[in-house]
Amino acid sequence: MAENPMLKFVSTPRDMPEKREATIRREDFHEIYAEYADQKAKEQASRCSQCGVPYCQTHCPLHNNIPDWLKLTAEGRLKEAYEVSQETNAFPEICGRICPQDRLCEGNCVIEQSGHGTVTIGSVEKYITDTAWENGWVQPIVPHAERTESVGIIGAGPGGLAAADRLRRAGVQVTIYDRYDRAGGLLTYAFPASSWKRTL
Ligand code: SF4
DSSP: OOOOSOOGGGTSOOOOOOBOOHHHHTTOOOOSBOOOOHHHHHHHHTTOOOOSSOHHHHTSTTOOOHHHHHHHHHTTOHHHHHHHHHHSOSOHHHHHHHSOTTTTTTTTOHHHHTTSOOOOHHHHHHHHHHHHHHTTOOOOOOOSSOOSOEEEEEOOSHHHHHHHHHHHHTTOEEEEEOSSSSSOTHHHHTSOGGGSSSOO
């Protein structure tokens, strides 16, 4: 029988991606944490205990299907992991970076509560989505059927873009208006561009 790839929290400690030194960080606007290497992401995802009642998911405002995409990552099925993670979240690469995970999914992770150290959910989410961008897996939305109804959205910030994402999935014709020349709102105009791997 094949070995269960999960439940490795007993033997594998929590490990975050490498944190860049403050003396180096003050010279640029790049991210504080480096990216997981492939094997490290897999290893950290495999710490998940696949809870029957996943408190990570119930405490996620988007109810992201975290246990499933952790398992798919641990199995090396990254494209499927990305597909599951983007199903409930228009911006997994952004939430993986800036969500207050310590108060949401990671803070309520069952193995965190039992003293083993949370599964590093945010870092794995970021890793999955960055991998998806690098491999061209992120594609424009193609709804099952187009509808004739149209909606205008005022504001191309995260709220407007997330609404557009949901409406397009439902086949609605969407036009987004914004006073600035680039979409993204705070994501574009409040964060230094060099801290992102891509621009919106
Ligand atoms: S609460 Fe933690 S251990 Fe349980 S399913 Fe979620 S990430 Fe895995």
